[in-house]
Amino acid sequence: MPGQKVRAKVVGHRPWGVVVEIVGYENAGLSASIDMIEQFSRTVGSHDELLAIFPAVGSRIDAVIEQIHRWHPPVSVRLSIRPADLESLSWRCDFCGERITLSPGGDALVLDSRSHDGPGSHTIVSHRHCLAERIRPDSAGEQARALNIGKMC
Incomplete structure (x- = not known):
């Protein structure tokens, strides 16, 4: 549900952000991601600074569900880790x-x-x-x- 807080495990980095698994939903047949460029590119000074704030692969982070897309399988979930959104x-x-x-x-x-x-x-x-x-x-x-x-x- 959008607005719901979740725990997520970072499973990979992509040029635009990170791919995650939502803890407790690993086998639910959904894909989840955090678009780091969209969320943080306006608040950092350079691409290297942006890459430095990508959560490490394997880390578990707090996130909030921003959007859910169910047009076709698999369900796609967009998460936010912006501090203001977590609040x-x-x-x-x-x-x-x-x-x-x-x-x-x-x-x-x-x-x-x-x-x-x-x-x-x-x-x-x-x-x-x-x-x-x-x-x-x-x-x-x-x-x-x-x-x-x-x-x-």
């Missing part, structure tokens, strides 16, 4: 475009859209109110559920 991951709402917190305590809903016609799915991130506003007014029960799902009673 509280935010993303843009797919309806309004405003930032939203995916971490626990945030106001994000993560929707998995699927078709009955075949495999694969797509993840949509939404504010609770953005989804509720798009549900038919005569479906008040569904609007209420969108506003309250996952909240502690």
Whole structure:
């Protein structure tokens, strides 16, 4: 689930980042990676400095799930190790475009859209109110559920 913290084991380096296994999901048939260039290229001065912050192969690191792609097997998971994301991951709402917190305590809903016609799915991130506003007014029960799902009673 995007926003979920995980432990990851670094299994390889690539020119753009690192390939990892998510601890506890090693045999789940998914691929996972951290795009180090996308996450850190604006904060380091040179390519050598960027390479120096790549986690070592074999190391275990804390990460947060940023994106999950299920268009076709294998499932592909993009992780973040940015310190700010580990504290509280935010993303843009797919309806309004405003930032939203995916971490626990945030106001994000993560929707998995699927078709009955075949495999694969797509993840949509939404504010609770953005989804509720798009549900038919005569479906008040569904609007209420969108506003309250996952909240502690």
